[in-house]
Amino acid sequence: MLLLKRRTPLMKKLTPEQEAFLEAEGKIVLCACPGSGKTFIVARKLLKYVENWEYAHRGVAVLSFTNVASQEIDKQTKELMPEGYRIEYPHFIGTIDSFIDSFILLRFGYLMQEGSRKRPVILHENYGEIRFYTKNKECHARGCISNPFEFHWSSDGKLLRNGKKVDCSITTKKPCVAFKQAMIKKGFVTQNEATALSYRLLKKYPQIVDAIVRRFPIVMIDEAQDTSKEQMEIIDLLTDAGVKTIILVGDPDQSIYEWRNATPEFFIAKVKDDNWKTMWLTSNFRSSQLICNATQVFSHSLASRQPSKAEGEFALYQQKPILLNYSNQTDKSDIINKFKELCQENGIEWTPSKVAVLTRGKIHKGIDIDGLWKSPEVESLAKASYEWYKGSRRKAFSLCEKVLYSLTIGDIGDIKHEIRQVIENIMPYENWRKHVVKLLVSLPDPNIKLSDWVKSMLSTITNIIQSAEDIYLIPAISLQDKIKIKLRDTKNPGFQSIPLRNYIEKRDENDITLSSVHGVKGETYDAIMLIIEGIKGNTLTPTMIDTAPLDSELIRIAYVAMTRPRKLLVVALPVMKNKKSFKRLPLDKWIYTQI
Numbered sequence: 043m044l045l046l047k048r049r050t051p052l053m054k055k056l057t058p059e060q061e062a063f064l065e066a067e068g069k070i071v072l073c074a075c076p077g078s079g080k081t082f083i084v085a086r087k088l089l090k091y092v093e094n095w096e097y098a099h100r101g102v103a104v105l106s107f108t109n110v111a112s113q114e115i116d117k118q119t120k121e122l123m124p125e126g127y128r129i130e131y132p133h134f135i136g137t138i139d140s141f142i143d144s145f146i147l148l149r150f151g152y153l154m155q156e157g158s159r160k161r162p163v164i165l166h167e168n169y170g171e172i173r174f175y176t177k178n179k180e181c182h183a184r185g186c187i188s189n190p191f192e193f194h195w196s197s198d199g200k201l202l203r204n205g206k207k208v209d210c211s212i213t214t215k216k217p218c219v220a221f222k223q224a225m226i227k228k229g230f231v232t233q234n235e236a237t238a239l240s241y242r243l244l245k246k247y248p249q250i251v252d253a254i255v256r257r258f259p260i261v262m263i264d265e266a267q268d269t270s271k272e273q274m275e276i277i278d279l280l281t282d283a284g285v286k287t288i289i290l291v292g293d294p295d296q297s298i299y300e301w302r303n304a305t306p307e308f309f310i311a312k313v314k315d316d317n318w319k320t321m322w323l324t325s326n327f328r329s330s331q332l333i334c335n336a337t338q339v340f341s342h343s344l345a346s347r348q349p350s351k352a353e354g355e356f357a358l359y360q361q362k363p364i365l366l367n368y369s370n371q372t373d374k375s376d377i378i379n380k381f382k383e384l385c386q387e388n389g390i391e392w393t394p395s396k397v398a399v400l401t402r403g404k405i406h407k408g409i410d411i412d413g414l415w416k417s418p419e420v421e422s423l424a425k426a427s428y429e430w431y432k433g434s435r436r437k438a439f440s441l442c443e444k445v446l447y448s449l450t451i452g453d454i455g456d457i458k459h460e461i462r463q464v465i466e467n468i469m470p471y472e473n474w475r476k477h478v479v480k481l482l483v484s485l486p487d488p489n490i491k492l493s494d495w496v497k498s499m500l501s502t503i504t505n506i507i508q509s510a511e512d513i514y515l516i517p518a519i520s521l522q523d524k525i526k527i528k529l530r531d532t533k534n535p536g537f538q539s540i541p542l543r544n545y546i547e548k549r550d551e552n553d554i555t556l557s558s559v560h561g562v563k564g565e566t567y568d569a570i571m572l573i574i575e576g577i578k579g580n581t582l583t584p585t586m587i588d589t590a591p592l593d594s595e596l597i598r599i600a601y602v603a604m605t606r607p608r609k610l611l612v613v614a615l616p617v618m619k620n621k622k623s624f625k626r627l628p629l630d631k632w633i634y635t636q637i
């Protein structure tokens with residue numbers, strides 16, 4: 043018997059709901075409110091299985107939607123175990139995409155190709171490896187040939203472009219269909235169709251489903267509110283094939299990734315399905331009871347239930363949430379200064395880890411330029427500049443490496459996995475590395491205006507490639523065409539004068555955290571201010587806050603923001619002539635104030 047008992051002092055006392063979940067087996071949906079410790083309880087359940095595990099080659103799979111989320115599960119399980127232990131084979135902790143890629147597509151994808159037993163290559167980004175040649179005018183006019191990465195197969199075998207039917211007037215033998223069929227025959231698949239193709243493999247070869255169910259009799263899926271249709275179809279196949287226990291853990295009120303095809307409807311369907319057992323976690327270990335009481339009205343799933351019960355360190359904290367009305371002359375910095383005062387009154391430190399100011403969209407304005415980057419290379423270099431000066435130097439290195447590769451080597455292939463291998467066939471990796479580092483250290487400063495950055499980038503990369511003796515620009519490539527951005531934008535004529543940094547930065551942590559709501563999903567702060575910026579449009583506005591349906595994504599975005607703080611929640615709203623009070627922000631739960 044392993045582990046847990048040796049660490050008893052670190053153990054938290056479980057709530058009865060958490061205890062019940064630890065014992066539950068079968069088809070389970072766990073609806074967990076914000077701050078209820080979803081990751082913690084998934085980690086606990088995993089350890090409970092591992093402690094008593096008897097099979098050498100069968101395991102538990104714990105899947106999440108993002109790398110960050112699965113790393114968090116890994117981290118929390120490690121914390122519960124004695125030093126040096128970690129969860130390894132036969133178990134699997136990873137993203138749902140990597141699970142599908144590793145156990146279905148990469149292993150059995152050769153069955154889609156005619157007569158070949160080659161493992162498919164999954165392309166993650168298009169650096170020009172996929173080229174779609176066609177003489178058809180309509181394909182050019184519709185921009186299809188310049189965006190071949192947008193085409194993907196659906197689970198019912200249709201070809202889609204960005205999730206929608208390809209509805210051009212070429213009726214027979216669509217060139218895009220022929221092109222994608224040829225890609226499959228050659229074994230090239232893009233990540234956005236990997237799930238659909240895997241589903242089709244499972245449908246055609248039920249033996250694969252049986253093998254997976256045997257290999258992983260227990261499957262737990264965290265953040266399951268973000269499951270796409272195709273992912274749920276795969277989960278259903280595993281369930282029907284008799285997986286012993288399958289657990290979906292999520293909060294349908296926190297599904298905010300519709301643009302990535304994630305909608306909570308598939309999770310909610312399971313909550314309503316009598317064949318599944320629904321369980322709840324309703325204790326909130328993050329926020330005060332006053333915050334839980336005020337935010338319950340924004341939760342669709344808690345609508346007919348009690349507010350979640352605050353049980354954490356700040357459960358009894360006595361600051362009511364604040365509605366801060368600001369007039370349209372008020373500068374954003376004044377709103378933030380007012381928030382600073384409120385934080386001071388509450389003794390909250392004004393630091394990036396304690397305080398966050400959130401907006402619905404990007405943190406910088408005027409940067410929504412359609413088709414800004416004319417090539418993936420220039421976009422990657424822009425990101426690399428930002429990462430090099432402000433973020434992760436490792437990310438910057440990897441971005442520069444991909445760009446240099448695509449400009450000087452550029453073979454079709456899965457860059458992400460094979461880059462080093464290909465380079466070593468051409469030159470010692472050390473020599474290659476020197477070129478990448480030279481590019482890195484000469485990246486232009488992201489604080490300069492966009493047009494200057496592009497000019498400087500073009501001359502930098504031209505110099506680097508020209509002065510190198512062992513790498514050459516691929517003859518068909520023109521650097522002027524690659525290091526290029528849009529020239530005009532009627533809606534934002536001055537867009538080229540905005541600093542490059544503003545186009546890349548999703549989050550600023552200079553003083554406090556400034557971020558979009560998406561950027562703080564899963565995080566906790568002492569104080570949060572959500573700024574509602576407009577009064578019109580299909581975005582978060584004072585009217586929307588009060589009237590948008592609870593199951594709309596806008597309300598879910600507001601809910602995610604409002605459930606981040608431990609102690610102080612402020613919602614800043616622009617003053618509206620005809621709207622003085624809000625039914626979802628009632629006076630008994632909110633303090634109204636103005637600047």
Ligand SMILES: Nc1ncnc2c1ncn2[C@@H]1O[C@H](COP(=O)(O)OP(=O)(O)OP(=O)(O)O)[C@@H](O)[C@H]1O
Nearest residue numbers: 054055056057076077078079080081082327564565
């Ligand atoms: N029984 C318990 N006793 C004390 N603390 C607990 C208990 N269960 C969970 N926690 C703690 O509560 C906190 C919950 O925060 P966490 O961010 O993990 O919640 P979450 O469910 O992922 O929230 P959200 O979905 O809102 O991001 C964690 O620090 C976790 O360790």
